[in-house]
Amino acid sequence: MDIHSIGGQHLYYLESCKRQLWLYLKKVDMEEGFESVELGRLIHEETFEREEKEIRIGGFVIDFISEDGFIHETKSSKQVKQEHESQPLFYAYYLKNILGFDHIQGVKIHYPAIKEVVTIPLDQKKNQKIKQKIDEILEVSRLEEMPPLHSNTKLCRKCAYFEFCYS
Template structure:
């Protein structure tokens, strides 16, 4: 069963969103937030842009300055913790491949970034999350909808609240 970085982010955001995503159900690629995010992503690291595929994961930007650096670009820090878990997942995959790297969460519109690493507690949390991700996406029906602060801007909102 493949697990992607987006799945890890959705797991830490909303299990229902993860379930829908795992079934390719009507993901709203024309959602304004998605379009703006792709634009920011493309413009923020234009000359340094590298896209690396590591298994089923697509790492946004990779630079080498001493240590390998993986940069995860997000439109805003609204979903900061789930985005950090997505980045930790990429660091985990690299570690499993024998490559030590550091991560950077970048929020170009907010003019800030944060360096991150991967510690043993993070590894344990991720490995438990992998098992639960498999459980969630194997469910016959989606988990119950839970009202969260970011629901109104979610591309899956119509599956939960209409």
């Protein structure tokens, strides 16, 4: 695995659970038809139905890029969370630093449920943070054995992999 194989889902799983990331890397996908995942897809489709600018690059899809150089991402959450930053910041990092699109400025994360947009510039600190996350994903991809269970079982109950991990 290399940086060109990394997609948004890898970053999301890294933020939530390394076991979940490891299973996903091993092609164990439990999310098809999982209620909260389907809700997120529906909200995404409705939010930008007029913006037919979805861009597919390698292992990820960008909602759209505005003329001011910001990548736009939609989250179904009813609260702004720091862990929502990594996915779109990775897209910005990849486009700017790997593919050479110098006009990329950062990301705008849309929360339609609470009618809020968070703007995050892609600065040196964010670049370093994303580089570290890429290294972590590559490290998990090299693990021979499945990482231990997440310490927060309350969080696990909401996960598509819950039955797999706890059966």
